Amino acid sequence: MLVLGIETTCDETAAAVVERGIEGRGKILSNIVLSQVTEHAAFGGVVPEIAARAHVEALDRIVGKAMTEAGKSFGQIDGIAAAAGPGLIGGVIVGLTTAKAIALVNNKPLMAINHLEAHALTARLTAGIAFPYCLFLASGGHTQILAVRGVGDYSLIGTTLDDAIGEAFDKTAKLLGLGFPGGPQVEKEATRGNATRFTLPRPMHGRTEADFSLSGLKTALRLEAEKIGPLSDQDVADLCASFQQAVVEVVHDRLRAGMKVFRGRHGTPTALVAAGGVAANEAIRKILQRVAFEAGIKLEVPPAALCTDNGAMIAWAGAERLALGLTDPLDFAPRARWPLEEIAGPQTKPGLMSEQGA
Ligand code: KG4
Ligand code: ZN
Numbered sequence: 125m126l127v128l129g130i131e132t133t134c135d136e137t138a139a140a141v142v143e144r145g146i147e148g149r150g151k152i153l154s155n156i157v158l159s160q161v162t163e164h165a166a167f168g169g170v171v172p173e174i175a176a177r178a179h180v181e182a183l184d185r186i187v188g189k190a191m192t193e194a195g196k197s198f199g200q201i202d203g204i205a206a207a208a209g210p211g212l213i214g215g216v217i218v219g220l221t222t223a224k225a226i227a228l229v230n231n232k233p234l235m236a237i238n239h240l241e242a243h244a245l246t247a248r249l250t251a252g253i254a255f256p257y258c259l260f261l262a263s264g265g266h267t268q269i270l271a272v273r274g275v276g277d278y279s280l281i282g283t284t285l286d287d288a289i290g291e292a293f294d295k296t297a298k299l300l301g302l303g304f305p306g307g308p309q310v311e312k313e314a315t316r317g318n319a320t321r322f323t324l325p326r327p328m329h330g331r332t333e334a335d336f337s338l339s340g341l342k343t344a345l346r347l348e349a350e351k352i353g354p355l356s357d358q359d360v361a362d363l364c365a366s367f368q369q370a371v372v373e374v375v376h377d378r379l380r381a382g383m384k385v386f387r388g389r390h391g392t393p394t395a396l397v398a399a400g401g402v403a404a405n406e407a408i409r410k411i412l413q414r415v416a417f418e419a420g421i422k423l424e425v426p427p428a429a430l431c432t433d434n435g436a437m438i439a440w441a442g443a444e445r446l447a448l449g450l451t452d453p454l455d456f457a458p459r460a461r462w463p464l465e466e467i468a469g470p471q472t473k474p475g476l477m478s479e480q481g482a
Contacts, residue, residue: 125202126153126194127446128226129439130187132219133211133239134265135160135170137182140435141194141201142249144443150249154193155429155436156186161305168298170264176214183222190435198230203451205442208236209459211265216458224454233451235442240464242437243399244272249440250426257424258386258393260379260412263400263432264290264305267336269382270464271390272397275444278464279390281382282334289371289402292338296367299346300360310364311405317358317365322348324370326377334382341370372411379415398425401432 125145131138140155160178164170191197206223209216220236227234243261247253256273258281267284287295290307297306302313324344327337345367352359379396386393396416402408403425416423430436445451 125443125446126196126200127203127205127235127439127443128187128190128201129237129435129437129442130183130204130206130219130223131239131242131433131435131438132179132183132215133207133209134215134433135164135175136433137179137186138433138435139183139187139190140439141190141196142436142439142443144440144447148248148447149252150440150443152249152436153196154190155434156190156193157429157434158182158186165304168304169294170212172212172214175212176218179215179218183218187222187226198226198232201230201232203233203235203442203446205235205237205438205445207239207242207438208456209239209462211239211460213458213460216460220456220458228454233446234454234456235445235450236452236456237438237441237445238462238464238467239438240266240268241276241278241467242441244270244278244464245275245441245444246399246426246430246437247395247397247424248444249436250430251424253397253424254394256390256393257395257397258383259397259399260382260403261399262289262402262408264288264294266400267338269334269379271386271393273390275448276450276467278467280465281385281389282336282378284336284338286337286339287342289336289338289375290400292342292371293402295342296345296364299349300355300363302360305401307401307405310368311407313361313364314368314407317361317363319365319369321362322366324348324366326370326373328374329377332381332384334378334385336374336378338374341367341374368405368407372407375408376411376415379412380418383415383419393421395422395424398423399431403431404428
């Protein structure tokens, strides 16, 4: 089974062709990602209107490249998948409309994919992880712990009450005058900093429910920076190191709580799986390893290029759904907001989501 996947929910224009074998194994034939980072850098964050226009300009070429690199024609493809939300609605419309056009012209089924579902299922593409597993999804827009029990069967264990972890890294970088996206810059500065110099809070520490809160940490960091400003290079490095250490401890504590909630509700997970750009952080990976070790399960972190936004994860989610006969009508409405628990799975009628669409 061959599926073309299109991703345009944020600031990456991406397309990929993925193959799913009969036994459920995945193979990436092409995976083209065009980042808009330079377009948004001057603004210190993603500007929705600029993103939508950049997707319009690039998508046609990116899809063509993905097809050429895979050595396939539209006639050989079994289905077209596109991220239909959640995300910046202008970009989502660009990707989903393009997918609908390709599906209509070539008489192929359309799979309207929830972007979070695609992150959730990536570990099955990269490592064939069996259900149920515990997913830690941490990106610029999302911070969630989920029980992934089957295709279309996701249960929320914990979520952030305010900022996402990636967002907290980005805001910290902005405050300290580092570039965008902030995660990699903060991580780099942290390597030469003193993580114990500043006392920052560990929000939600010790709570039995598995939710996150990051905004208090962000504010505490700002107050520390204001107290000692103007900042020297060493001050910036020490603030980054102290911030990152606080996040690492928050992730450790919150995931421990999440593991307990998971066991109570769903039994033992087959693995702890990480997804989203934050999983690229070395210190966070280390603490995930520790959480998995403590829980006696394995850790699966897909390669960085598949943890961040890409077309292969959309194509793969499309292939998993197509294999179950879950396709969507061509009038499927794009959704800016689309919680994973509201998704249509094998247990709900396919196509139902179009009636619920925003
Ligand atoms: O998954 P992603 O590429 O895009 C979405 O947000 O959907 O994640 C990007 C986020 C940004 O907030 C970025 O700062 C963060 O992931 N990030 C990192 C690192 N690399 C990327 N955060 C911490 N450490 C990193 N090394
Ligand atoms: Zn994402």
